[in-house]
Amino acid sequence: MSAARRRAVNLAHLLTTTARRLPARDALVRGSLRLTWRELDSRVSSVADALRARGIGRGDAVLVHSPNHVELVETMFAVWRVGAVFAPANFRLTPSEVAGLAELTRPSALVCHADYPEHADAVAGAVPLRGGTLWIGAEATIESALSGSAEPRDARGAEPHEPDEPVREGEHAWYFFTSGTSGRPKAVVLTHDQLGFVVNNHLCDLLPGLTADDAQIVVAPLSHGAGIHLLPQVARGAKTVLPTAARLDPAEIWRLVETERVTNAFTVPTILATLTQAPEAAQHDLSSLRHVVYAGAPMYREDQLRARRVLGDVLVQYYGLGEVTGNITVLPASEHDRPSPDGVEFGTCGYPRTGMQVSVQDDDGRELPTGQQGEICVAGPAVFPGYLRNDDANAASFRDGWFRTGDLGLVDEQGYLYVTGRASDMFISGGSNVYPREIEERLLRHPAVAEVAVVGVPDPKWGEIGVAVCVAADGDRPDDDELRTWLGGTLARYKLPKRFVWWDAIPKSGYGKVVKRTIRQQLTAAGAPS
Incomplete structure (x- = not known):
């Protein structure tokens, strides 16, 4: 017996219901700008007007290129409000890389921050944009470009709320970009109903007790996991604080945590390590924090211990990929001392x-x-x-x-x-499988090693050998023999890196993850490491 697909709940409805329930509460804060939920909802409807005026509607992909910005949040919910698909690129990508994402997603329109005209030109040259390019940031907003006014709809005498387009189960909501190990971009399809489950799961497992009295601070790109983390905040009416600095600024982050009484954040291990190593962490009242959620890559034990010393027992780890929207495991703050099995x-x-x-x-x-x-x-x-x-x-x-x-x-x-x-990090040396993480964990216990990445590179004798790329903690670089001795008591001989290389920094993606593919390429380009 066949039946039509059931209705799903449009993700924009998260904002619709919260704006109705909590119209005067703070929704979004950035610098001197403070938007209430009613104001944010009205501005989202203005952007939805602009998209509909360009013929953008149900099922159309909208490619978005912007750093974290108030108008990026507005665009996200406006795209969903008209039934279109949100396809945000990491703003650190090059114009040609963003053009490649356009070729993959075939967007009907591009929403681009005014600071990135080269990216807009590259996209326009790669694919036809039926709805053209809509600019955000600087002086021009989407609504001002179309209506001659940057005021929200209710300030112009229009109905403040544009209705949410009906959607069905399985309809696309978000194209979540991931390159995996191949380097070729892939677009993970996330649907409205699937993301509805994710929101509930985040509230259940990561952020229990989240209410409108809570506040989050955004310290990672909204185009990725931080954007997913935004959704449960909107569902519960928790305020979102956007820093103004163009790059990660620990001084601003910790000041805002204190002044805005921030209770939760999403980050990745490398960003969390940077924030908790900063001296400003000790200069502010961080007692409002209840949930600092980290994911995206394994966090080394030494970095984890330092973060707990600085922040207290507020760390919540989850493991997951974009393909599962982070929903695989959770490690609550209370279980961070759980002992590992023998040999792990x-x-x-x-x-x-x-x-x-x-x-x-x-x-x-x-x-x-x-x-x-x-x-x-x-x-x-x-x-x-x-x-x-x-x-x-x-x-x-x-x-x-x-x-x-x-x-x-x-x-x-x-x-x-x-x-x-x-699996792709594993290399075979002399016929034996070598897994870099256990080597990295041990090297990070050495006081002279601040960061490390171990990769396998081709070798005529062994097939592959391990190369440890290290960053010095305080400028002191121990010699290879000292590090091998450090490792030798706990690691089999075949697992020991054959070479140690010292760099000023380890390459990371726009999401803060160590990119071992890039490390291998740089080692190869430099010739045999020494």
Whole structure:
């Protein structure tokens, strides 16, 4: 018996209901600008007017290129309000990279910050934009460009709220860009109903008790995980604080935490380490913080311990990929001292998120017993339906209904998951598998090593050898023999890096993740490391 697809809840309805319930409460703060929920909702409707005037509606993709900005948030909800698909690029990408995302998503319009005209030119040259380019930032806003007025609809005598377009289950809401290990961009399809589950799951597992009395600060790009973290804030009416600095500024972040009484934040391990190492962390009252959520990559134990010393027991870790919208495991603040099983040198990333199932499998898809390493696979309502226009990637990413993360891990007797590495990071030296994370964890315990990344590079004798790329803690660089001795008591000889290289910084993506593909390329371009 066939039936029409059921109605889903448009993500814009999160804002609609909160603006109705809490019209006068603060919604969004950036510098001297403070918007209430009613004001934000009205401004979103003005942007929705502008999009509809360009013929943008249900099912159209809207590519967005902007740093964190009030108008980026407005655009996000306006795109959903008209039933279109939000496709935000990381603002740190080059014009040609953004043009490649346009070729993948085939957008009907581009929303671009005024500071990035070269990106707009590249996109316009790559694909036809039926709705053209709409500018945000600086003096020109979307609504002023079309109506001659930058005032919200209610200030112009128009109805303050534009209705949310009806959507159905499975309809696309967000194209979440990820390059994975190949470097070729992929667009993860996130739907309205799937993201509705994610919002509830975040509230249940990451931010229990979140209310309109809470406030978050944004310290990572809204085009990625921080944008997902915004949604539960809107659902509960919690204020969002946007820093004004163009780059991460720990002094501003910690000042705003104190003055705005920030209670939660989403970040990634590298940003969290930078913030908690900054002297300003000790100069402000941070007692309002209740949940500092970190994800995106494993956090090294030493960095984690330092963050806890600075912030107290407020860290909440989750493990997840864009394809599962972060919803695989959670490690609450109260469990950060959980001991690891024998032979595992780093901590757990937690237990399965509510409503999700995790399975560690061998190469044939058989679930492995407790303590055995295999590929982490996941099932549940947070799993994406597939990549946009990429049948090969979809075929490779699913097996018997399970999403294959490409990460390696094991579970303990109580079902807690330990991520032991990325399958693509593993290299084979002299016929033996080497997993970089356990080497990195040990090297970071050396007082002279501030950061490290271990990669495998080709070698005529061993097939591949390990190279440890290190950043010095205080300018002091121990010699190779000292570091090998440091490692030798706890690591098998075949796992020891054959070379140690010292760089001023380790390459990171626009999302703050260490990019080992780039490290390998730089090592290759430089010739044999020394």
